[in-house]
Amino acid sequence: MDNNLKEIHERIAEIRASALKSIAEALEARDLPTLAEIRIRHLGKKGIITAILKTLSGLPAEERPKTGAFINALREAIEHELELANAKLGSAAFEERLKAEAIDVTIPAKSGRFGHTHPLTIVHDEAVDLFLTLGFTVAEGPEVELSEYCFDKLNTPKGHPARDRQDTFYCDEDETICLRTQTSSVQIRTMEQLKPPIRIISPGRVYRKDEVDATHSPIFHQIEGLVIDKGITMGNLKWTLNTLMRGLYGPNVQTRFRPHHFPYTEPSCELDIQCFECGGAGCRLCKDEGWIELLGAGMVHPKVLSGCGIDPDVYSGFAFGIGIERLAMRRFGITDMRLLYENDARFLRQF
Amino acid sequence: MKLSREWLHEYVQIPAVTDREFAEAITLSGSKVEVTDNLRSKIKNIVIGQVTELRRHEDSDHLWVCSVDIGAEAPLQIITGAQNVSAGDIVPVAKHNALLPDGTKITKGKIRGVKSEGMLCGLEELELDTRDFPYAITDGIFIINEPDAKIGDDASAILGYDDSVVEFEITNNRPDCLSVRGLAREAAAAFGAELKLPEATVKSSGGDIADYLKVTIEHPELCSRYSARVVRNIKVAPSPRWLRRRLRASGVRPTNNIVDITNYVMLEYGQPMHAFDYSAVKGERINVRRAKSGETLTTLDGTLRALNPEMLLITDAEGAIGLAGVMGGENSEITEATQNIILESANFDGVCIRKTATALGMRTDASSRFEKGLDVLNTIPALERACELIELLNCGEVVSGIADVFPGEAPKREAIALDPAKVNAFLGAEIPAEFMFGTLRNLGFTVGGTSVTAPSWRSDIEHWTDLAEEAGRFYGFNNIPEAAIVGDVQARGLTERQQFERKLNSLARASGYSETLTYSLGPEGGVSVINPLGTDKTFMRTSMLPGMLRVVSANRDARNKNVKLYELARVYLPQAGSRLPLEQKTLILTALDSDFQSFKSEVVNILSALNVPIPEFTAETSNANYHPGRCALIGSYGIMGEIHPGLSEKTAAAELNVDALYDAKLPEATYKEDAKYPELLLDLAFTVDAEITVGAMLAAITEAGGKLLARAELFDVYTGAQLPQGKKSLAFSLAFRSSEKNLTDDEVKPITDAILAKCKEAAGAELRQ
Known part of the structure; x- marks a missing residue:
């Protein structure tokens, strides 16, 4: 072996030993910058490995490939050690960072960023959405209304007790303009504008001359419904309202349809649901009746149909009116209606 | 009832x-x-007893120790403080563990060392009074004088407690x-039980009504029938027990036989009756007429009533003796001195009676029946029943004949064709035809084949659907099967406008605003109500603000913090040429403890999310509700600002016209590729006079910036020592971008120069070095 070759081989061994030692020391010292520096010193463009490769040209041609392979192995060894060291140091540092970033996750959240929906709207939207799925559309109409639409065309002629000034607000001495006492006025407007089939609900504010107390308000809300088509039956009315009740109160709700009287429907009925509190046995909430009255309904009176230009011999239909306050108060356990209109933030934030 | x-x-x-x-x-x-009301459950262990002997309590000068036979082997020893008991008296005895109507329990015990095994009861303890048992006394034990009282029997039957009262x-x-x-x-x-409704029979005692009374109806439109009989030699006395207890159960206090009979017949037949003292009816005549203007009458309750021609009177030859259908007059009241009476059974117009009763504030049992419209054929049967009772109770002699004035005739009931198949198709039921016709017969309808005629008392029956209701309600609405609606519908879902309003609601809530519902009637507004509940609820609002400020004030008073409220509801704007106001939906947002700038950000964010263009905000200095220096018109959408501190401190509000917002809504976005070339950013700071607005500067910059200016944003406002008095510095960040290439400084330079020139020209702005 000639001296030159021997020298190179000794040099390679020397470099390997020194590089590995430096890497081990840097690792011990958790010194990432030094590792980077070791990489540049050995593997960089102007580094030790490049320099020793240049000395290959001084060797006999038959020795060059073998020695070149030694040098490459040296390079790989250093690269491998550096990677290992970097990985070890890197993950440790990362972990240290994560540890330092730990916080107290039990600190309470800041609340109250979003506004709240009024309880009446919650119930209103739920009922409206349910009717939308049943193919109903939403019709709207004026609150300051002609008495003709609020009464006359609903088979409630002049002199009827419902038209008394102690019950209805009027805007003129002749009582031709009133604040609507029911959203049924929208039924009339709809029937005058649309031809059957009709399937609408009309939610909105209504007005009755009741002093404000825990169970009365001169302004309250209703959802009125109207379905007119050929062959509409009382069985359809029952299905529609039972579907609503199942939607609002769950599939096991018990309902009953009790005969009643409204001037604009014939037959007329009220819908009761079995008392949630006592399950029908009778308690304070249901006044020992076992049932709670929820809404009024009936088959549209033939006079109302013909008054709107719909032939009662061809078409039939049903209508219903739901008090939203009553639904909401039941649903949320609100016992004083005044709370709904006082708009105290402490109340509103509960919903 | x-x-x-x-x-x-x-x-x-x-x-x-x-x-x-x-x-x-x-x-x-x-x-x-x-x-x-189950009366049976109200008393327990109260029996009929007989006091067999009594002696003074050895330790008291007012107590008595009674030995009471209650039909048991041994008599009870009961102590009483009452002084009206004697040996032999029949009395109600509350035994050990008895329950009194007021809930009191009686147990045996000792009174001053002597045992007492119960209590002798007075009327008051039994919640009765001398109207129920006129022979009894108020202070003392109830000494029973009833032939059917048997010692040892439960006392419920004698006391009228063996009943249930059903309130309808x-x-x-x-x-x-x-x-x-x-x-x-x-x-x-x-x-499905048998109905027995006997007809009354009156024996009469001779004489002729025509010799006693002449009746005329001057205003038949308000009195369709007036029937009357005369009773002589009446003996005013208490009614028998069976009658008194029925009145009491019906909520009517017994008075005397004559008054009780009129009440009893009203309850039994639904036909109000009235009795006049014959001697008080001048001229032996009754005329039914409208009251004259200025006429007055003192009614039975002792109140002087001012009358008007809308009211109907019963008059005699001289004047008013009764307010028709409401209450009799004091001048013709039955007294102990009354000898002869006139019994009235009439039919009055419902609307007239209701209006009279309402106007005078005296709704009576009679008026509340008349106002619903009564059966004109019921006057005679009721009158006959009253006379039958008079004879039965032996309290007078009924003069033969009836004074019956009936100017018109009974409303004719049209026969209605009942088609059972049609009824079933309408109800969605399968009610047997025989059930339908049978039910109608049971209710008093006349059925001939399929032709059905309603009885006189059913004025509510006009159409075959009314018959369907009769059949349906006795078949049971609950027995009608529910059936899904089959058929086409014309449209589905919320309209675009309705969806827009829901989105507006959601955005307000997402911005931290809680929904309120305020009254649309208030102390200020446009359309007014002629019969309001009070001055604070007289007008339909034309603005949401006053109502919302009342809510704000209440929340302030309650010391609620971080209150942000909104409402989307209608205002009612009177409009020329229309009888009805324009009902315009308005969104109001209100934040307590907010300032103009942070509130404006929330308003603008909501508008952006609604996809409506952000209009120019212009200072509004003259709206009395808002701070004159902190208020802006938001294009045509509405107004916002800080509320005038004179009205509410540190409150911000915005009122937005929902119609205007909806009309301004931009079309839905179509996808555009994002610009490929980067923005070239440049900051410019200007010195301007203090009154120059940021809006004016932005307008100048935008105009001069042309289409390469992608954005211009204010990032700093500075006033202070570094600047001369009356000046301020406004710093803007500008972003230039081309859709075609990377811009160079050289290409942007001329645009910047144009901006500087424009700002100088428009606002006197100098570039701050």
């Missing part, structure tokens, strides 16, 4: 059903039971059910 089941039993024997079962069945057939809510269309006979008819049909 209160119904005694004991009384009902006289007309219809219903198989043994509990009060609950009775209430349920009759409710589901259409007569709604409000509540049932009767609908306006069924005045016939404001009577025991009417309810008996319903109950018989509901339970």
Whole structure:
């Protein structure tokens, strides 16, 4: 072996030993910058490995490939050690960072960023959405209304007790303009504008001359419904309202349809649901009746149909009116209606 | 309407059903039971006893020790403080563990060392009074004087506690059910029981009514019939027990036989009656006429009533003796001195009676029946029943003949064709035809083949659907199967506008605003109500602000923090040429403890999310509700600002016209590729006079910036020592971008120069070095 070759081989061994030692020391010292520096010193463009490769040209041609392979192995060894060291140091540092970033996750959240929906709207939207799925559309109409639409065309002629000034607000001495006492006025407007089939609900504010107390308000809300088509039956009315009740109160709700009287429907009925509190046995909430009255309904009176230009011999239909306050108060356990209109933030934030 | 089941039993024997079962069945057939009062459960262990001997309590000068036979092996020893008891008296005895009507329990014990095994009861302890037992005394033990009182028997029957009182809510269309006979008819049909409604028979005592009384009706439009009889030699006395207890159960206090009979017949037949003292009726005549202007009458309750021609009077030859259908006059009242009476059974116009009763504030049992419109054919049967009772109770001699003035005729009931198939198709049921016709017959309808005629008392029946209701309610609405609607519908879902409003609601809430519902009637506004509940609820609002400020003030008073409220509702704007106001939907946002700038950000964010263009905000200095220096018009959408500190401190509000917002809504976005080339950013700071607005500067920059100026944003406002007095510095960040290439500084330079020039020209702005 000639001296030159021997020298190179000794040099390679020397470099390997020194590089590995430096890497081990840097690792011990958790010194990432030094590792980077070791990489540049050995593997960089102007580094030790490049320099020793240049000395290959001084060797006999038959020795060059073998020695070149030694040098490459040296390079790989250093690269491998550096990677290992970097990985070890890197993950440790990362972990240290994560540890330092730990916080107290039990600190309470800041609340109250979003506004709240009024309880009446919650119930209103739920009922409206349910009717939308049943193919109903939403019709709207004026609150300051002609008495003709609020009464006359609903088979409630002049002199009827419902038209008394102690019950209805009027805007003129002749009582031709009133604040609507029911959203049924929208039924009339709809029937005058649309031809059957009709399937609408009309939610909105209504007005009755009741002093404000825990169970009365001169302004309250209703959802009125109207379905007119050929062959509409009382069985359809029952299905529609039972579907609503199942939607609002769950599939096991018990309902009953009790005969009643409204001037604009014939037959007329009220819908009761079995008392949630006592399950029908009778308690304070249901006044020992076992049932709670929820809404009024009936088959549209033939006079109302013909008054709107719909032939009662061809078409039939049903209508219903739901008090939203009553639904909401039941649903949320609100016992004083005044709370709904006082708009105290402490109340509103509960919903 | 209160119904005694004991009384009902006289007309219809219903198989043994509990009060609950009775209430349920009759409710589901259409007569709604409000509540049932089971009198039996109110007293317990009270029996009939006889005091056999009594002696002074050895340790008291007012107590008596009684030995009381209650039919048991050993007599009871009972101590009483009453002084009206003697040996031999029959008395109500509360035994050990007895329950009194007020809930008191009686137990045996010792009184001053002597045992007492119960209590002798007075009327008051039994919640009765001398109207129920006129021979008894108020202070003392009730000494029973009833032939059927048997020692040892439970006292309930004698005391009238063996009954249940059912209270009904009767609908306006069924005045016939404001009577025991009417309810008996319903109950018989509901339970399939036999109905027995006997007709009254009057023996009469001779004489001729024509010699005693002449009746005329001057205003037949308000009085369709007036029937009357005269009774001579009346003996005013208490009514018998069976009658008194029925009145009491019906909620009517017994008075004397004559008054009690008129009340009894009203309850039984639903026909109000009245009795006049014959001697007080001048000229032996009765005329029914409208009151004259300025006429007055003192009614039975002692009140002087001012009358008007809308009211109907019963008059004699000289003047008013009764307010028709409401209350009799004091001048013709039955007294102990009364010898002869006139019994009235008439039919008055419902609307007239209701208006009279309302105007005078005196709704009576009579008026509340008349106002619903009564059966004109019921006056005679009721009158006859009253006279029958007078004879039965032996309290007078009924003069032969009836003074019956009936100018018109009974409303004709049209025969209605009943097609059972049509009814079933309408109800969606399969009710047997025989059931339909049978039910109608039970209710008093005349059935001939398929032709059905309603009885005189059913003025509510006009159409075959009315018959369908009769059939349906007795078949049971609950037995009609529910069936899904089959058929086409024209449209589905919310309209675009309705969806827009829901989105607006959601955005307000997402911005931290809680929804309120305020009254649309208030102390200020446009359209006014002629009969308001009060001055604070007289006008339909034309602005949401005043109502919302009241809510704000209440929340302030309650010391609520971080309050942000909104409402989307209508304002009612009177409009020329229309009878009805324009009902315009308005969104109001209100934040307590907010300032203009942070509030403006929230408003603008909502508008952006709604996809409406952000309009120019212009200072509004003259709106009295807002701070003159902190208020802006938001294009045509509305107004926002800080509320005038004179009205509310540190409150911000915005009022937005929802119609205007909806009209301004931009079309839905179509996808555009994002610009490929980067923005070239440049900051410019200007010195301007203090009154120059940021809006004016932005307008100048935008105009001069042309289409390469992608954005211009204010990032700093500075006033202070570094600047001369009256000056401020405004710093803007500008972003230039081309859609075609990377911009170079050289290409942007001329645009910057143009911006500087424009700002100088428009606002006197100098570039700050």
